[in-house]
Amino acid sequence: MIAPEEVRSAVDAAYRDEWGQVVATLIGLTGDWDLAEDCAQDAFAAALATWARDGVPARPGAWLTTTARHQATDRLRRDTTGAAKVRQLAVLKRDPIGPSAEEIPDERLRLIFTCCHPALPFPARVALTLRTLAGLSTGEIAKAFLTPEPTMAQRLVRAKRKIVEAGIPYRVPPAEQLPQRLTAVLAVLYLVFNEGYDDEDGRRALAAEGIHLARVLVRIMPTEPEARGVLALMLLLEARRASRTSDGVLVTLENQDRSQWDRALIAEGLATLDEALAMRRSGPYQVQAAIAACHATAPDAAATDWTQIAALYAELTRLAPSPVVDLNRAVAIAMADGISAGLALVDELAESGKLDGYYLLPATRADLLRRDSRLAEAATAYEEALKLAPTDAERRYLTARLSGL
Amino acid sequence: MEQIAADPAHRAYEAELDRRGAGRGGARLRPVADATTVRVRDGEMLVSDGPFAETKDFIGGLDIIECADLDEAIELAARHPYASSGCIEVRPVWE
Numbered sequence: 183m184i185a186p187e188e189v190r191s192a193v194d195a196a197y198r199d200e201w202g203q204v205v206a207t208l209i210g211l212t213g214d215w216d217l218a219e220d221c222a223q224d225a226f227a228a229a230l231a232t233w234a235r236d237g238v239p240a241r242p243g244a245w246l247t248t249t250a251r252h253q254a255t256d257r258l259r260r261d262t263t264g265a266a267k268v269r270q271l272a273v274l275k276r277d278p279i280g281p282s283a284e285e286i287p288d289e290r291l292r293l294i295f296t297c298c299h300p301a302l303p304f305p306a307r308v309a310l311t312l313r314t315l316a317g318l319s320t321g322e323i324a325k326a327f328l329t330p331e332p333t334m335a336q337r338l339v340r341a342k343r344k345i346v347e348a349g350i351p352y353r354v355p356p357a358e359q360l361p362q363r364l365t366a367v368l369a370v371l372y373l374v375f376n377e378g379y380d381d382e383d384g385r386r387a388l389a390a391e392g393i394h395l396a397r398v399l400v401r402i403m404p405t406e407p408e409a410r411g412v413l414a415l416m417l418l419l420e421a422r423r424a425s426r427t428s429d430g431v432l433v434t435l436e437n438q439d440r441s442q443w444d445r446a447l448i449a450e451g452l453a454t455l456d457e458a459l460a461m462r463r464s465g466p467y468q469v470q471a472a473i474a475a476c477h478a479t480a481p482d483a484a485a486t487d488w489t490q491i492a493a494l495y496a497e498l499t500r501l502a503p504s505p506v507v508d509l510n511r512a513v514a515i516a517m518a519d520g521i522s523a524g525l526a527l528v529d530e531l532a533e534s535g536k537l538d539g540y541y542l543l544p545a546t547r548a549d550l551l552r553r554d555s556r557l558a559e560a561a562t563a564y565e566e567a568l569k570l571a572p573t574d575a576e577r578r579y580l581t582a583r584l585s586g587l
Numbered sequence: 588m589e590q591i592a593a594d595p596a597h598r599a600y601e602a603e604l605d606r607r608g609a610g611r612g613g614a615r616l617r618p619v620a621d622a623t624t625v626r627v628r629d630g631e632m633l634v635s636d637g638p639f640a641e642t643k644d645f646i647g648g649l650d651i652i653e654c655a656d657l658d659e660a661i662e663l664a665a666r667h668p669y670a671s672s673g674c675i676e677v678r679p680v681w682e
Binding site: 299300301302303304306340343344347348349350351355359362 | 620621622632634635636637654655658660661677679
């Protein structure tokens with residue numbers, strides 16, 4: 183017998199590390215997503231009882247997968263429909279011992295690419311990844327996305343139904359499709375992180391979940407530099423989190439208390455980025471991580487290497503063009519080459535209309551005008567930004583700026 | 588599918604097609620939720636969920652194809668000449 187709390191923490195740790203792998207393997211065996219989730223759930227419940235009696239197995243993941251597979255066989259035996267019989271055969275004919283973990287490609291790879299298939303609506307990709315790969319409950323996902331639980335449950339049901347009905351294959355895409363499909367996977371992971379990053383407390387868990395999923399991706403795609411790129415970016419942003427707001431007011435990078443930055447996360451982020459860059463295949467996440475690294479390594483705001491950051495934004499525009507990137511580049515150019523050069527780019531963007539309604543356009547303009555001591559124009563731009571700002575923290579920041587002119 | 592096959596109205600309609608010898612085959616499409624839309628722009632394939640939604644669009648034709656899975660259907664759709672100017676909607680059928 184082992185102490186109940188010891189078993190509980192072993193099962194919790196296994197849940198965190200092995201849930202995705204167990205579900206992924208069971209989907210591969212049965213082709214049935216609901217059955218896979220149910221059997222994984224059963225296996226973890228069985229672990230609580232059995233591990234308390236027999237001790238924690240040497241390879242918890244293998245124990246859980248075998249137990250879940252037995253559950254699947256039992257359930258399919260009880261089910262007498264034809265489809266179930268066919269699947270039962272598929273489960274049974276597999277070698278019950280199985281090859282060792284090193285010989286088979288990680289099952290989670292097939293799972294993540296299927297969850298993030300572009301034929302699924304984007305919110306469904308996110309929900310399905312969090313449910314099947316990260317093991318969040320439907321209730322937890324619903325809460326994180328401020329969505330009623332029945333709506334989230336329906337989203338998951340529809341996504342799983344589409345996988346079956348539309349014939350989305352359960353596999354890692356072939357080489358020629360891989361770059362595009364990987365982009366979709368990275369977008370889901372980064373969104374999960376960002377949803378939590380922008381929140382002060384309630385949805386913090388999502389940022390941790392995003393980092394966890396990025397770590398999984400690095401493990402299962404060790405030669406893919408963008409997997410490391412997205413992880414490095416998340417770590418470097420996460421390192422600054424504590425200093426991003428003060429009493430509910432947004433604190434800009436320039437004014438953040440850098441002593442609050444998490445040095446361990448920065449070190450890990452930089453090391454991860456270095457590993458990615460060593461593979462010599464650039465990508466948008468690596469470039470964004472490199473920009474975050476410039477900020478993370480500047481001892482103070484004045485020492486920021488804006489010339490380097492402007493060059494990185496130019497590279498990002500080439501790799502992944504977007505008006506938001508252009509806006510960021512304009513700021514970097516203002517800081518590197520002078521306010522008027524940056525303002526000219528911001529005005530160009532404003533005229534293009536591509537960022538109409540985006541509060542950071544007038545907010546950026548206001549900030550540059552303020553630095554250029556054009557205070558009346560700055561005030562007008564801050565007022566414009568205030569009308570568009572989406573959160574209280576941002577509104578409070580803009581109000582403070584406006585009254586400080 | 589069985590329900591439709593047993594439905595008297597559908598049976599009468601199919602009998603009428605047979606009587607006239609007018610039937611040339613067909614298929615019942617699965618719901619739009621199962622649709623996927625494929626476009627090719629500047630040589631890059633763009634895949635999105637759902638049917639094409641622009642109301643000013645119109646359907647110009649249809650092909651019935653047999654594929655191993657959705658990825659093969661998407662790949663074939665992207666090869667259609669119209670994929671690079673309009674778009675190709677992939678809709679599974681009931682079997």
